[in-house]
Amino acid sequence: MFGWTGTILRVDLTKGEVTREATDPQLARDYLGARGLGGHIVSTEVDPTTDALGPDNKIVFAPGPLTGTFAPAAGRFNVVTKGPLNGVLAASNSGGTFGPELKYAGYDALVIEGKAAKPVYLWIRDHEVEIRDAAAVWGHNTPDTTDLVRAETDEDAKVSCIGPAGEHLSLISNIMNEMHRAAGRTGVGAVMGAKNLKAVAVFGSGPVKVADPEGFKAAVMKARQMIQAHPVGGTGLKAYGTDVLVNILNQTGALPTRNYQDGYFPTADKTGGESLAAKQLVRPKGCFSCIISCGRVSKVDNPAYAGYGEGPEYESAWSFGADCGIDDLDAITKANFLCNEYGLDTISLGSTIACAMELFERGIITTKDTDGVDLHFGNTAAMVEMVRKAGEGEGFGVKLAQGSYRLAESYGHPEFSMTVKKQEMPAYDPRGVQGIGLNYATGNRGGCHVRGYTIAIEVLQNGAVMDPHVTEGKAGLDITFQDLTAALDSSGACLFATFGIGGAELTEMLAALTGLDYTLDEFMLIGARIWNQERLWNLKAGFTKADDTLPERLLTEPIKTGPSKGEVNHLDQMLPEYYGLRGWDEDGVPTKAKLKELTL
Amino acid sequence: MSDFVGAGRHEPPGASPRGARGMTVKYFATIRTYTGETGRHLDDAPADLRELLTTLAGRYGTSFRRAVFSGGELSGEIIILVNGRNVRYLQGLDTPLAADDEVSIFPMVAGG
Numbered sequence: 001m002f003g004w005t006g007t008i009l010r011v012d013l014t015k016g017e018v019t020r021e022a023t024d025p026q027l028a029r030d031y032l033g034a035r036g037l038g039g040h041i042v043s044t045e046v047d048p049t050t051d052a053l054g055p056d057n058k059i060v061f062a063p064g065p066l067t068g069t070f071a072p073a074a075g076r077f078n079v080v081t082k083g084p085l086n087g088v089l090a091a092s093n094s095g096g097t098f099g100p101e102l103k104y105a106g107y108d109a110l111v112i113e114g115k116a117a118k119p120v121y122l123w124i125r126d127h128e129v130e131i132r133d134a135a136a137v138w139g140h141n142t143p144d145t146t147d148l149v150r151a152e153t154d155e156d157a158k159v160s161c162i163g164p165a166g167e168h169l170s171l172i173s174n175i176m177n178e179m180h181r182a183a184g185r186t187g188v189g190a191v192m193g194a195k196n197l198k199a200v201a202v203f204g205s206g207p208v209k210v211a212d213p214e215g216f217k218a219a220v221m222k223a224r225q226m227i228q229a230h231p232v233g234g235t236g237l238k239a240y241g242t243d244v245l246v247n248i249l250n251q252t253g254a255l256p257t258r259n260y261q262d263g264y265f266p267t268a269d270k271t272g273g274e275s276l277a278a279k280q281l282v283r284p285k286g287c288f289s290c291i292i293s294c295g296r297v298s299k300v301d302n303p304a305y306a307g308y309g310e311g312p313e314y315e316s317a318w319s320f321g322a323d324c325g326i327d328d329l330d331a332i333t334k335a336n337f338l339c340n341e342y343g344l345d346t347i348s349l350g351s352t353i354a355c356a357m358e359l360f361e362r363g364i365i366t367t368k369d370t371d372g373v374d375l376h377f378g379n380t381a382a383m384v385e386m387v388r389k390a391g392e393g394e395g396f397g398v399k400l401a402q403g404s405y406r407l408a409e410s411y412g413h414p415e416f417s418m419t420v421k422k423q424e425m426p427a428y429d430p431r432g433v434q435g436i437g438l439n440y441a442t443g444n445r446g447g448c449h450v451r452g453y454t455i456a457i458e459v460l461q462n463g464a465v466m467d468p469h470v471t472e473g474k475a476g477l478d479i480t481f482q483d484l485t486a487a488l489d490s491s492g493a494c495l496f497a498t499f500g501i502g503g504a505e506l507t508e509m510l511a512a513l514t515g516l517d518y519t520l521d522e523f524m525l526i527g528a529r530i531w532n533q534e535r536l537w538n539l540k541a542g543f544t545k546a547d548d549t550l551p552e553r554l555l556t557e558p559i560k561t562g563p564s565k566g567e568v569n570h571l572d573q574m575l576p577e578y579y580g581l582r583g584w585d586e587d588g589v590p591t592k593a594k595l596k597e598l599t600l
Numbered sequence: 601m602s603d604f605v606g607a608g609r610h611e612p613p614g615a616s617p618r619g620a621r622g623m624t625v626k627y628f629a630t631i632r633t634y635t636g637e638t639g640r641h642l643d644d645a646p647a648d649l650r651e652l653l654t655t656l657a658g659r660y661g662t663s664f665r666r667a668v669f670s671g672g673e674l675s676g677e678i679i680i681l682v683n684g685r686n687v688r689y690l691q692g693l694d695t696p697l698a699a700d701d702e703v704s705i706f707p708m709v710a711g712g
Binding site for chain 1: 626628629630632638677679681683684685686688689704706707708709710711712
């Protein structure tokens with residue numbers, strides 16, 4: 001095989017067994033890798049109704065065919081499992097360098113099953129695989145864990161690990177790699193914690209075989225040039241990072257504010273990418289084979305929040321910022337650093353703290369619940385303290401670490417949880433941008449922006465434009481973005497490559513790499529197949545049409561101030577068309593004809 | 601369909617109360633490197649966006665002009681909001697301006 005290694009590594013932690021099997025060439029062609037291939041493994045091997053934190057759940061680390069090549073931004077891998085936050089078929093996409101290293105070690109996927117009797121970590125050096133005692137690293141944060149594991153293995157090993165949050169089975173815990181890059185959303189860190197698996201360290205020395213080296217080189221160089229010539233992929237993201245979005249979303253009136261009670265935050269500029277570049281930026285940073293460098297190496301000098309690390313991304317600047325009524329960038333960045341160290345999802349935790357702040361202001365909870373902390377919106381020190389408590393699993397932090405749905409429900413008010421399918425929504429208010437609301441509602445892993453980033457068209461004018469306030473055409477737009485993203489995620493490329501190239505260029509690189517006659521039509525069909533694979537599994541897990549919705553607030557409570565004042569989301573005008581275009585019946589179930597078309 | 605389809609203009613955002621200080625123009629990202637400031641208030645509002653941008657290009661010079669205009673038309677790599685509405689859904693360079701409008705000027709930006 002070209003592009004794929006041809007081998008899947010399987011580790012049974014209960015039995016302590018390591019086995020290998022051949023990658024099925026047809027499955028590789030039909031699902032590519034990463035999210036698609038990993039999703040196929042989980043969907044065929046894990047009972048959708050199983051306990052996500054039980055030994056019968058499996059967790060898959062999978063790069064894609066492009067991963068580890070010199071294609072632009074081809075450093076991605078996915079962690080696929082049943083997500084404990086909400087029970088969906090979860091796929092968490094991460095950059096860094098871990099994915100390429102797993103590929104160089106010779107694996108299209110690492111499948112981990114069972115549960116170790118005591119804390120362990122995996123050490124993979126090409127064909128040598130060891131299950132090692134993790135007693136010395138259990139309890140440490142993610143940077144220390146990374147250093148300790150490297151000291152015991154190889155200083156050049158790439159390490160994915162959980163922090164204390166994953167060990168405590170926080171339902172919003174991440175898996176961190178290279179200390180600062182996260183496989184986040186849906187609480188995948190807790191799956192490792194439940195398996196007593198602290199880390200996976202890998203060192204690889206093998207190649208990625210290319211079918212048509214000259215053709216691949218030409219396709220890659222064309223793609224690189226297109227990204228470098230693009231105002232965003234070439235220069236914009238490097239200069240300001242993703243946090244540059246704070247101002248344009250705010251000026252559009254779609255920056256969720258104070259737990260989505262509003263869509264405009266007057267002092268948002270203090271938290272944007274321009275302020276970050278002026279105050280905290282040490283240098284931009286890219287992942288493996290990246291020519292975009294959206295990452296931020298940052299330093300906070302303010303003694304109250306001093307620290308050094310990476311971030312914040314736009315989502316984190318929003319969740320700990322406007323969503324909590326906070327405009328202190330030093331505190332926001334500190335909260336981000338702490339989340340990376342504890343292994344916590346910044347979107348979910350920031351939104352959960354915002355939810356707690358609303359519960360506090362409404363008198364539903366008091367200082368008796370919050371360990372004596374005043375949790376009014378805008379209380380900067382309280383926000384950072386809540387992050388620490390959630391990471392440590394201390395006091396009120398135990399509730400925060402389970403996400404906003406369980407927090408609000410425990411006090412009898414789930415309506416104040418800004419979640420879809422129990423997962424916190426990110427930083428785009430669906431009342432100000434209609435299409436992203438449909439994307440959240442139909443998202444296979446719950447509230448999520450990177451499953452169908454319609455913001456690119458509805459707000460950012462990237463390649464085409466559609467009015468954010470209209471509903472017409474948004475169903476088709478969402479489906480195109482969802483399918484394209486599913487295929488892209490599975491290829492091993494970064495979503496941000498699309499700020500410069502599209503499906504055609506990705507297809508061209510894949511064809512030259514693998515030697516298979518991929519076309520753009522097949523690439524999009526692969527995306528649709530993966531989307532429907534996830535949908536089918538979720539339906540078997542118990543999800544229904546009723547879960548394809550938004551918090552009532554977004555459907556009935558208009559934005560109060562700013563440019564989108566008076567707007568609500570009109571999901572009811574988009575969802576039936578979406579089901580129809582998807583080839584699903586009126587209950588949101590894929591029809592037999594659609595499944596046949598997708599060979600599912 | 602949203603009630604705002606076809607309605608076009610919106611009220612200015614809350615940060616610049618109607619009638620408080622005249623028209624507000626805000627700059628973001630690389631536009632700030634061309635202007636050397638984050639924004640300004642204009643006592644006398646230009647009649648439309650074309651007049652505003654022409655006036656600003658005269659003040660800030662070639663880099664700003666090249667960022668906003670392309671062959672006399674609005675550059676495809678600039679995003680301009682009037683009271684939060686992209687002018688591509690209004691009347692482009694012919695979008696009329698009022699004394700208390702807020703105009704936001706962005707280069708192409710993205711993230712996620």
